[in-house]
Structures are given as C-alpha cells and as structure tokens.
Amino acid sequence: MQPKRKPQIICLMGPTAAGKTQLAVELVARFGMDIISVDSAMVYRGMDIGTAKPDAAILQAAPHRLINILDPAEAYSAAAFRNDALREIADIVAHQRIPLLTGGTMLYFSVLQKGLSKLPAADVALRKRLTADANSQGWDAMHERLKQVDVTAAARIHPHDAQRIQRALEVHELTGKSLTEWQALEVELLSEYEVINLAVAPADRAVLHARIAQRFEEMLASGFVDEVRDLFERGDLTLELPSIRSVGYRQVWEYLLGQYDYAEMCLKGVAATRQLAKRQLTWLRQWPTPVEWFDSMAPDLSEQVVRYLQEVTPQPPKNAI
DSSP states (O other): OOOOOOOEEEEEEOOTTSSHHHHHHHHHHHSSEEEEEOOTTTTBTTOOTTTTOOOHHHHHHSOEETSSOBOTTSOOOHHHHHHHHHHHHHHHHHTTOEEEEEESOHHHHHHHHHOOOOOOOOOHHHHHHHHHHHHHHOHHHHHHHHHHHOHHHHHHSOTTOHHHHHHHHHHHHHHSSOHHHHHTTOOOOOTTSEEEEEEEEOSSHHHHHHHHHHHHHHHHHTTHHHHHHHHHTTSSOOTTSTTTTSTTHHHHHHHHTTSSOHHHHHHHHHHHHHHHHHHHHHHHHTOSSOOEEEETTOTTHHHHHHHHHHHHOSSOOSSOO
16 A cells, blocks of 8 residues: 655745746646745735735635735734644645645745744844944945844845845844754754645746836836825834835835935836845755755646646646636
C-alpha cells in the first residue's frame, strides 16, 4: 500500500504588477482551490486602490482570505500573518480543497515556509531613538550602521527600507546578536503539507517597469489620491504606521503634506514601486526551495500553469480547460 499523500499548498509568488491576481482567479475556476492573500497592505480596510485589491466582482468569483481584516491604525506582523495563514490553510484543507496563497510580500511567504525565530519584542524607547537618529542622519546612514553589525542583512535589505533597517538594528541592540544569527535558528514549518512554489514575472524587466508605470497611472485615475486623502483627514494616522508606509501610500501622503508637487509624487511613486519589484525578484531568485518559473506575459500562461499543476496535483481540475 502506498503512503497517503500529504495535502498540497500552492504558493503563487511574483513581483507587483506581474498579473498574479488574474492568474489566481483563473486557477480557482479550474481547480478546487481557495485563495489566501499574502499581502501586507491588503489586510487594511479602506486601502483598496493603492493596493490593487481585487474588486467586488473578483471577490465574489474567487473570495480572498486575509484581506480587509484590520484598520490602518493597527499594526500587522509576519508572525501574525503566519498564525492567521496556518489557521486558514487548515480550514481549507479540512474542506478538502487546496490552499492557494498568492501575493507579493515575500517575508510572509518566508516565515510561513521557514518559520520565525523567537525574536525579541519591539522596544518603544529604542525604536523612538532609532527613528530620531534616522531623522537627523538619514536612512542611508542607518543602513551603513547596519552593515557594521550585520553585513548579510544589510545586503538583503534595501537602503530605503526603513522599517526593516530599524528592526534589524533594534534586534542587534536588544540582544547583541544579529538578525542573521537569529534567522539561522529558524525551523522548517508545514512539514505536514506538500508545498508547491510557483513564480510569475515578465521575462523582460522593461515590460515589468512599463506595467508598473501604467498601473500607477490607472490608480491615480481611479481616485488613489482621494483614497489617501480620506485616510489623511482621519487625523489618527501617521507615516510611522506600517499601513501608511506602504509603497504608493507613503508618496501620496507626503504629497498631501506638501513635501513635493503632484508630478514629483508620480515619479516617486513609480520609482518606489520599481524598487519594491526589484526586492521581490531578489527574494525569489534566492528562494531556498525549488520554484517553478513562468513568464507572466506568455499568451498561454494559465494553460502552462494548469498543465504543470495537473502533473503535480493529484486532484483533477474542477472544470475542463
């Protein structure tokens, strides 16, 4: 008798604007899958346009778990995501369906698959001091400081990624041990599941850049500035919050603060999104376990992915191609 096969989890990863959502919806229509969003900004209510959150029609056809679960004033962490995702995965599997995790927050995929070491809790006083240092010296200088204590983390973290630079410095100051050393203590999770990693991205980087610019223009035309203004006018949100530091939201927020004009805001928003996509691709290329890559601009992308999944997934497709 053959051993019982483990339940499968499909992780659909890729840079922003690569077309993950459309592909995920098509896979739901063909297989018995349920989507779990892996996006650190889509968790927030009222942040729809700038996160490219699926609209009502898409959500009706393919509901997404872990979106619209928090107010922008609340913080969300990789550890919280891991706990929420594991709960949703177990529920989907219990209903004899396949979890399809899709999004671009690579850290969330990492902590889900690799686990999260027992890092020290945030220290409010230390965090304020590091923020004050950054305000006076700049985040480039803080990134240089990180190089002195954790060259591996500094190579992985972009010089403009303030949140992760701050956390890496905080961990070192609190414990005397680098973030890289802590992460070496991580343990494998999901041992009870078979994880299939898929990545989609345009083969040509210039195509991805063009898609990013076009999508940012479409967001602005759809009322992105008004969406951020609604958050701005609440009065209880600031750039210190992870929600408002999200790519795009930060640039529009700074525009509303009068730090630069509309044209410069557009340039900064597109540039920040490109930097995000570059970081996402770097994470994916360094992924420690096998990843099956697909060109997201291929006209038969969904057919390619379906054929691959039919080879590796025991469950037959729900509908014919």
